[in-house]
Amino acid sequence: MTQAIETQADPHTAPQTRRRPSAKPHGQWNVDGKAPLNHNEEFKQRDNGLNVRERIETIYAVKGFDSIPSDDLHGRFRWWGLYTQRKPGIDGGKTATLEPHELEDRYFMLRVRIDGGALTTEQLRVIGGISVEFARGTADVTDRQNIQLHWIDVTDVPEIWRRLESVGLSTTEACGDVPRVILGSPVAGIAKDEIIDPTPVIREISARFIGDPELANLPRKFKSAITGHPSQDVVHEINDISLVGVVHPELGPGYDLWVGGGLSTSARLAERLGAFVTEERAADVWHAVVRIFRDYGYRRLRNKARLKYLMNDWGPEKFRAVLQDEYLGYELPDGPAPSRAGSPGDHVGVHEQNDGNFYIGAAPVVGRVNGTVLTGLADLLERNGSRRLRTTPHQKIVALDVAPGKVDAVVEGLEALGLSSAPSLFRRSTIACTGLEFCKLAIVDTKDTAERTVAGLEESLADISARLPEQLSLHINGCPNSCARIQTADIGLKGQLLPDADGGQTPGFQVHLGGGLASSDREEAGLGRTVRGLKVTADGLVGYVDRVVRRYDEQHAEGETFAEWAHRADEEFLK
Template identity: 55%
Template sequence: MTIDTSTRRPARTRDARPRGEGQWALGHREPLNANEVFKKEDNPLNVRDRIEKIYAYEGFDSIDPDDLRGRFRWMGLYTQRKQGLDGTQTSALSDEELEDSHFMMRIRSDGAILGIPQLRALGEVSTTYARDTADITDRQNIQLHWVRIEDVPAIWERLEKVGLGTTEACGDGPRPFLGSPVAGIAADEIIDGSPALAEIKRRYIGNPDFSNLPRKYKTSVSGHPSLDGAPEVNDCSFVGTVHPEHGPGFDLWVGGGLATNPMLAHKLGVWIPLADVPDVWEAVTSVFRDYGYRRLRNRARLKFLLADWGVEKFRQVLEEEYLHRRLVDCESPAAPTTNGDHIGVHKQKNGLFYVGASAIAGRVSGTTLSALADVVEKHGARGVRLTSYQKIVVIGVLEDEVEGLVADLDEIGLAANPSPWRRSTMACTGLEYCKLALVDTKERARALVAEMERRIPELDTVITVNVNGCPNACARTQIADIGLKGQQINEDGRQVEGFQVHLGGGIGLQSQFTETPFGRKLRAHKVSSAKLDDYVENVVRHYLAERTDGEAFATWVARADETALRGEAELVEVDA
């Protein structure tokens, strides 16, 4: 049999050139995914006008899909999860089927002080428009739920009267900034970064030149030696440092992030004066905008560019193409020796006091925020800041008012002397409202705290517990002593809520105790939500029985027997 090859297509030669990643600086301007298309078609900042003039009047069903599931994020709005859908439905249903006709709304604080007017506005908005919901997030936001599109303009008007807002609280732009909760007041502060944060916000939030980045972009500025702004896991962080000749300033750390590919930020080892921080922020952000990957969403964070380039090339491009000058070299700060959650009573450098207090896993309410305003006013405090650990810090308290303020905070559910369990547990939004979640988190964390306080009240050290509803690590699963990543697991032939366990991770103070900041995953080790209390008790009791003098939980994890870490080993009493 003769085969006619006259019409056969010539064999393709394999193109040796690397596939384009959608980098603008290299001429790749054509959108390569649906998100890049809708951003190119209309700057997402323009959606505010449509919300105020069209959607708020015509209702949820009038919203264009690209606005609803895309550009609304630039206004701090996500559709929330339809009630009654369990975690097995998360991957089975489309966004349209998962979403309710109500919104989650994020309100930025950007490290600023929330005085009595701001606290009252937050409380009123929550109770009037959001069914009294409010959560403190680990990005120093206040997060509301049950918001109707018809009420959004009224909410904005109330917030903006006191200097608050939601612009770019989500989306592919400069997400809410992390600042030190004790900026300008802590006795041990290296430098106050709050003026730089305020200037960055003034220049760049709502600026169309920076509203179309490849993905979300997270910033931290803190001059406190505890690294209380979680710089290790932010895209662009300014970290307080001291140059032997120039004095206090900031090092620059870039390319941190968690989710399914966790990476710690790269330390540039430089010294940047306070006045130059906004300009350097603009330069770093411009590198990301122009060179960041836009082809695949799951590779579009700055951390992937740093992983490919390395810190030396990044610094070269930053200096030569954007700053047009060399940065001053300076040794990067060492690991901290103090906890950065600022819980408890502390003396300020001006003789006043600040008081850090904890809700449980960040869950508060509008009623709580209004009551907090009353407490601040009653005791003559200056205001509060939110922390990157879902806590609040009341600042500017007279010594004679401290005791009464602590008692009043406790009365409204904010403990300044919490148990180690309550102090060190965080949780993301979870199945209650989030369309990505696979398990419940907030209520599960609250129940875990209560049960551990009952079972192991004698715990005398910090063991961080981070509860996350999915792999996206909004509650920083991988960098906790006990990190719990929610997933559906098979138990006795049925799907139930459960967690993959990460053990012995940590940043900040905890980093000095860890073998790896991302903790230890045990092969095929999962725990159902129903058995979580027993598991955590078992592991912690093994640690308490086996630890050496002063040994941290993460250090013990690195040497512990795997059966103990799996919660399978019998507990053996150890002689004192």
Template identity: 60%
Template sequence: MARTATTAPAPAARDEGQWALGSREPLNANERVKHVEDPLLVRERIERVYVRTGFAGIDPDDLRNRFRWWGLYTQRRPGIDGGGTAVLPPEELDDEYFMLRVRVDGGRLDLAQLRAIAEVSTRYARDTADITDRQNIQFHWIRVEDMPDIWRILEAAGLSTTEACGDCPRVVLGSPVAGVSAAEVLDATPAIEEITARWIGDPSLSNLPRKFKSTISWLADVPYEANDIAFVGVVHPEHGPGFDLRVGGGLSTSPMLAQRLGTFVPLADVPDVWLGVIRLFRDYGYRRLRHRARLKFLVADWGSERFRRVLEEEYLGRPLADGPAPELPPAPIDHIGVHRQRDGRYYVGAAPVVGRVSGTALAELATIAERHGSGRIRLTPYQKLLVLDVADPAPLVADLRGIGLEAEPSPFRRATMACTGIEYCKLAIVETKGRAVTLVAELERRLAGLPVEISVNLNGCPNACARTQVADIGLKGQLVVDESGRRVEGFQVHLGGGLTMAAGQEGGFGRKLRGLKTTAADLPDYVERLARRYHAGRTGPAETFARWVARADEEELR
């Protein structure tokens, strides 16, 4: 008798936790915490309960999850080396102090806000204050008991820590020269203000699959390709000036650059389109595995055409106009130095070393800015700051130098960034901030006068908070074996990465040579060697470091 052929049933599609497909049951611990309670509600417990009980009375789900929605992360306990990062339980890594992030959307600060930040730093944060590469201010040594007073000071000045961290809409990056640049056609500030006023702290957007990073800028002076959503200025041949839309950028352990949707968005429509994209992410984003929960994975799986179709049909209810790609400037822009504004006055961009400042320095900055007729400070997404609206910039440059802010920095001070590192971060494996300060000083001494421009980004772990994959020299912290066989702090080296920030410059992740590592102790020697080889081997001053790396022999890069 002939045997009847049977067809095996197709395997069921894996549940990725997408709300739009009916999957509402939490599939991991983080999702369960958010499912139990909106994390924004934890503020009331901080103000009514934890301010009395102190650190010891904090519920673990609040401590390591919900606190983030108010900008609070537990700090790393001092004395734990990098070998303990991945093996010790959280309660052993946690110190009884917090890191606190303050939102500075668009990087915009007035003098009252700057003085409020300085006051919090000197009174409650042991004079710590770092300018981050997200245009935030970051404090350390914060006690939970002091949070009500800190919020009163910050909020009285119009500042906020709401959703500075967590699975929610983080700070919105913007051009630090929005509204003053002579090269700007449209000021995107109204869109940033509308978004932050309407939707930051909105419970309908406080439970996203993961964090959501945004940038809205006419100028290509922000790292737009590394964000979940980016609006970049463009002139449409029929509709005039507006914005090009990109989605799905992000770095960390699976770096991806944001993809163009090929659309044109007028300035007035930017907030609604932003809302449509974040709601799409909320509903269709993957919630099963944390490491695949960023928007970039959904965009990679769907592709830009499907993403645009769902956005238009399900969230906007109308099609978006097709639009051209933006015209980029001839060279990347970081705004360091003296520049004329459109009104004839000047702005001055100054560099602390890798964003490390202090409350004392920020209070002095407010006094200096006021003395020179400025009431506006801007933070950049490169750990730098600007003073706007200055009539005579030369005396200001001298006064800024007196408080450690250099408007005429060396190429190495100008182009080096570093994440928080093992000093405070529980994820870090190596020290970064202090090491970067030493590296900059060594390179300034050893390579004084060498005409090269090389960006160096130091990160304490694989998470790329300092954008290691898109630097000329990206350094990912890890433990390495030195010549004597000891495990010591060091870095995996990534070379020739970059973002598409200028005409003729292609974004990409460069070269990662097998086994290319350096110990922390050898780092200055390695960077010096590489800089000298680049200077000697380039075809001319116009050949960038990234282009040289792409064609160099491997041995030249070691």
């Protein structure tokens, strides 16, 4: 696979060219020393974020929300998967004008960490029970393979932790300036065409390093992804580190190492280091890359405190040299790049496993489920002899180990729960972030908007649906931060407020077109194109997507993808 981003001319995408370092210190520990240069660095040095758990259990859960000081509430709580959620009734126009304490409610979002997306039905049932009893039934499957709950009262957190940990789950470092959840192939260990099973590496990293105080003060969040499946199903181009399954001509199956990806307001795709990593060395290489970020990452400005900025300055050659010389103490062999992805990476549908059983990928609407659905799913799978499932980086759920004679029953049961294994094009390909309902950064609603849009497009495009591609991604984000990966979607929508006819404001979106990551229908990854002045209101969203998709259907050349068409089409056809 090659990188397309170097040829991007769009001024709205971040350049891949190297920039000269700033004359001011970046706050790099190994260069500038450890003196904190902002308040975030001060509170992290003053007390490790992992230490807040004891205070939550012994003080805050006893005395309640008002007993929580700001640095714990707005900082260290994240190390245990807790963010205050948005107070109901505050419109998006006030997001940038109100102080955090004015936006936040007295309740929390709680993120359950699920490395590799791997769950048992027992674990799923516990999450479902927590949702019903403590979270007003809420539950979202995220595009980081976690499950998020809302309406959590701090007084209930110790009991929630007790229940999660009784089945081997946790919220440890689900948020914060730490190594976040490790994305893993949802079909690890079961796919017939798997190159290498990443499960042992994910488990080793999690056991050795998650919760390690030495890695609990990074410049900012650190995102990881590991896959051995040829569909490259972990969005590896946008993570801080990714290990992608390849076969070395002499050394056999292992991993190709990618570093420095990330989206948000300065999108940048990861770069290959050209290094081959064996399974035995993979956890140590991961550990070394995290420590490079800890020691050399930029800490002075928080909006520059991601690994992608260091990679932008160093380049892959220097990064690999520092990795080998300062942290590993040995050279990694050169290795091959991954081949073009061989199939869609969302794993939707019915597929045979390597043992003769089947896995079934099913789509909720933009990841939104609830506690009753989760409990019902656990019951359905157990009733049909399955006790394992996976979440995916595409807000989907994959049921594993379904016997041939049980497939029809599971498919029907999934449909009854609102989880379709044969979804429409846009139900399959649409994802959305949390949005205005709960997120303090959001400007517009996303989940409900996405659900209405999917339903509207299913109806309006029914006459041409048979001619459309198997996947055509629509990603909806409530703010510029790109939690829903808008720059890498066929159609990406960035939430903002637009002027209305009465001199006020209405929810809407800036449009990105033609982005995408590894897939079976595109040669390379690339960021989407923006067209000057192309914005659409939330109410006009169905009409706009219908219009641009129909133009693609009418104008594209044989075999031309939507992304390819969108990048070459005249602007008039994209509006």
